[in-house]
Amino acid sequence: MASDHIPEIIDALPAPTIVINADQRVHATNPPADALLGAGLVGKHYIAALRQPALLDAIGTVSGGVGPVQTRYATRDGTKDTTYSVMVAAAGPYTILSFVDQTASEDANKMRRDFVANVSHELRTPLTALLGFIQTLGGAARNDPDARERFLGIMAREANRMTRLVDDLLSLSRVEEDERIRPKTSVEMGRLLSSVIKGLEPQITDAGVTVELDVQTPVETVPGDAGQLIQVFTNLVENSIKYGGQGSTVRVTQEPRTHHARLRADGVLIKVSDDGEGIASHHLARLTERFYRVDNHRSREVGGTGLGLAIVKHIINRHRGRLIIESELGKGTDISVILPSDPLS
Known part of the structure; x- marks a missing residue:
């Protein structure tokens, strides 16, 4: 040389x-x-x-x-x-x-390790509870009808929690797989939002919450995957119902099509608002991380898996939209989704 x-x-x-x-x-x-x-x-x-x-x-x-x-x-x-x-x-x-x-590769490996650790933790807690109750029902509570009924109810809740977690993990996997495939089917947002709220009527009644839908333009369409968009708004409205508190009002507003600087294009903004306790500002940037919870105990009590907003983020990314979360303690939470209204090329 x-x-x-x-x-x-x-x-x-x-x-x-x-x-x-x-x-x-x-x-x-x-x-x-x-x-x-x-x-x-x-x-x-x-x-x-x-x-x-x-x-x-x-x-x-x-x-x-x-x-x-x-x-x-x-x-x-x-x-x-x-x-x-x-x-x-x-x-x-x-x-x-x-x-x-090697930074990106090492970050990906760390993410995988953290993901496995989180899934293991989320499954270990209900599994430990189930094993404990099974042992108790086979021993001390064998002939105690009241204890048996109480334990069976708890076991059913823990089993349902594991089922929701597995369902969300599968959903997250599917969404990540499809994220680079742009949806092109035309979706009428007003009709979709009405369908979401109708599907949540049992939860709305049980929670004692009022849900108001304000569609400001009768027919507004966006290119999208209807099934995934239903999943997005079901998650957002359901969260507002759970965390808004009894007697609260959840407002779902679809604004007219206009130019949005965040998209650098025309789009439709849908906002889901509640007047619940709100979220401290230091949590907002991390809400879409997998398994991130503002309040672990409360989230588990209401059936949260910690994956809902991660799924929402990936779906909105697939639609080339934007997710904006705004909240202040004591003043409720506003979550806005901006979806491009022009066909995605």
Whole structure:
């Protein structure tokens, strides 16, 4: 490898690349390496330039005639930790370091680990309760009719909770699978919202809540998947019914089609509002995360799985819409969905 051509060669590489010469000094870097590690490394001893022990050990190993060696390099990009996989290999008298950003892959792995841990936790609690009651019914409560009826009722609730969780997990999987496929069927929103509220009449009656529907334009259509949009607004209205409180009013408003800056296009805004307790501002940004709950105990009491708003977010993303959650403690919650009204291309 002719040394005078090394800078030209590595400048053509997209990955951060560093060349160390036989004198153990940095011989050349390319622009991505300068962006990652800072400019001005050429001529420095590699120990002064790179500093991280694992990387220095790998360079020393390769310089000693063993290798190639793969190691990790950790740094920080603004407010975010980043991780690189570094391949250290010999090329004649030179040692070549090539950095590959593994941050997205590691984030995805962490997300999967957290997801499995959350699902396991959500299932373990009702399963533990069921096993405990089964043992009790087989022993001390075997001949106690009152205890048996009470325990069976609790067991039924826990089993239903697990069923809802599995249903939501399957729904989330389907929604994520379809997220890149844009829906094109025309959906009349006023009729869809009326159908959602009619389907929730039993919950509305049981909760002692009033639901008001205000469709400001009689016929307003959007390109969409009717089944998924029903799922979105059923979830949003159902949440307002559950958390609004007895005697409260839930308002569902469909505004006329207009230009929305958030879409940079014409769209239809549907707002679901309640006058419940409201949500503290520090929770708002995390409400669509999987299994995130403002109040774990209350959410479980009303049958929440912690996945509803995550499903809503993915469906709205598929429709290229926007989800806006606004709330203030003591002043209720407004959730707005803006859906493009023009055909999605």
